Amino acid sequence: MDMVAMEYKRDDKLKKEDVNMLQVWLKSQPHLPEMTEQEIIWFLKSCYYSNEAAKSTIDKFFTMKTLCPEILRNKDLKQKGLQETINTILYIVLPTEGYALGIARLMDVNAEKFNFHEACRLSDMVMMLDMFKTGTKDGIRCCIDMQGATFGHVARVGIISLKKFVFYFQDALPIRLKSLHFFNSTPVLDTVLTMIKPFLKKEIAEMLYVHKTVKDMQNFVPLECFPSDYGGKATSLAELHEKMKKDVMENGEFFAHLDSQLVDEKKRPGKPKNEMDIFGTDGTFKKLDID
Template identity: 40%
Template sequence: MRLISIDPEQLYQKDPNIKREDVKTLQEWLRKQPHLPKIEESQAIIFLHSCCYSIQATKRTIDCYFTRRTRHPEIFRYPSADRLNKALPISLQQYLPRKTPEGYRVLLKRLMDVKVEYFNFTNEIMLINLIIALSIHKHGISEGLVSVFDFQGVALGHLARVNLSVLKCALDHLQEGLPVRVKGIHVINAVPFMDKILALVKPFLQRELYEMIHIHSSFDSLYKYIPKECLPSDYGGELPSCQVFWEELKKDLFDNAQFFQWHDSQAVDELKRMEKSTVLDSTLGVDGTFKKLEIDFGDLLGYKMHLTCIEAEKLYLRDPKIKPEDVKILQEWLKKQPHLPNLEESQVIIFLHSCYYSIQATKKTIDCYFTRRTLRRELFNLPTEDTIRKAFSVGFKKILPRKTPQGYVVMISGLVDHRPDRYIFNNEVLLLNLLYSLHIFQQGFSDGLVGIIDFQGGTLGHLARVNLSTQKFMIDHLQEGIPIRLKSIHMVNTPSFMDKIMAILKPLMSSKLFEMIQVHSTLDTLYKYVPKECLPEDYGGELPSRQMMQEETLKEVFDNLDFFRWHDSQVVDESKRIGQPNITQSTFGVEGTFKKLAID
């Protein structure tokens, strides 16, 4: 039985300043906002109270709250049991049972496991959002909220794992969307690099909130704001220990799974929004980008972050067939190709390996790869955060962590949202290109790649939205430009119209590539090529679920924005090309058109 929000009558009695007619005004406004979910009366009251009874401010807060929850499921949505079990042992975030003399509720956050390698910042934000949502709906309004952040055990390594995109979203949400009255933020057991932490958060905070931060050198100064009777015994207080509250937290989050699932169903439908949202702009910066954030995180921590390629020496050791002298020949050739970008040695090695050590084939592949990336940047370059999140909400893409017995990397693709109207083929291609470029240049080559395409949920409506020009372009790119050794393509959960899909693909592919396609009627035949231990549990495998991997992949993309920006800078300058390119005709048909493809 799900936990229903607190009885509205209790809230009216708790605060006589809440006027029923104001709540009715909000309810009428909500009925005229088709993009917003249905909101219970108690929720409307809680939002109104948090905005000090201002109807206009309440409207804005409601929109911000539900829009951000919908746009950023990785930090708001109730997670899988596996993800929750991994996140909970790391930290405590819990409302304490006693209020301050002013009537403020106290929220405590601290690490329980201080090992840096286990710290996942996105999970930390997710947990605190879960516990705040649960408390607000269960207990209703209070005079205010004071937070206590205990930095005991925090190291520079933890700070290096902070995801700036998630941090900005969380702080924007705190200031614009969270239905609480923030009264103070208290830091105890402050670390020597507290100045770096403050420098990190300051650009995201309004002056009013920044001035609420109090850094305490001793518990005595904390007691002036939060008396001992309101604190756990760990801090000289009269309440039980943090260990007790930690156990309560785990029970609360699992016992209230149905509440969270109900709250997650309160989603915004952007297709029904009547006016352009301003919430995303404030979340993402300017025009959906991150332009407002001008922080060199590496400099902040005292070192330079340069996310480019795997070290060349590792690649030489991995495959003794790669000869340094061949790599030097290619580097000398590149110096004589003024239209091509500068390549790192490891990139040259990766291309050479993909072409089975043929220098001539490698030259062609390098030119094809960077020319196509430059010609169709919308299929390769890092898009806005909004586009990334939209794409991840529709499609599942993952390079799986375990290789096959033959040493092949496995890449899987499928649908998350089965609605054809949400399916954007170019976005699906873009995700594949982002993930593969990140993998190949940061992890290096492997003995081969096998692809798995899951057609579960695919309909003729999806097929109708496939852009044939893009499809031909990418198949050409796969055959001529991507630095991989493709070994096979496996199709599972295939639809009844699979023959139509094959009819589309066949004219675009070489016979060698087409013969690599294996269509599986059951998963048992797939296991002959990709064993269970290499597959997610959704396919009877031993790896975590697709949902868990999807969350990891989204985080991986946002953790590597610097890499994508660097790779996007590796463009071809056609004005400097010596001779005529031959790639445009082979890519687009005849003279840049689609005349070679005669498919109805």
């Protein structure tokens, strides 16, 4: 059974007629790239089956990718910076009995090897590849292990790039975010949160939690769902890292496809969009309307 058929089979709230309506709408939007049926399903499901919300998210997704190539495009696996980051950072999505579990952490704590742009790019690649290979999720809890993070790492984070990625993550990425957790908290975390919080929507800020250790997260995710390094039953972080690297390196064709899906602002009905339309000039985000 192909992935599209599986999506319909395992989710009776997902309706073929709603997907068809979005396919028709897409043809009326000459500025948007072509999408597969599977890709349309990602957005409809992430928007809780609302066609109007899906339309808005689709537009934001492709517009952000087009305007922010430094963090969301150029997924060339031969690129030196990306290859270094694949070895430096782990981001993996694990299945659980409840919501999926996303785990991010440094595998090499040398701050000189940390590239924030490439870290954004890699996390996007992993999340999109997981949807492509395993299908949509009812929700995901994203967990960031702060072990090894230093002020040297924070110094390499550009505030404008951070703003762009936070916007993309909370408003454009086709996932159902259920909670955002930082654990193994260190003094540097206060600085990280000070940087991030001004860009978070209220509903996302209310999903953010800080934990001293992974055990403190058990009210959200059973400990057994975590990698063995944390006392769970999943395989080790080292094995998961090797799996992530293998999956990424074997799917260059998929990433090239993602890179090709861009907005043509010259063809957008109404006024073309630019970064000021999305971010404004006062540090706050503006609503990205669709025509």
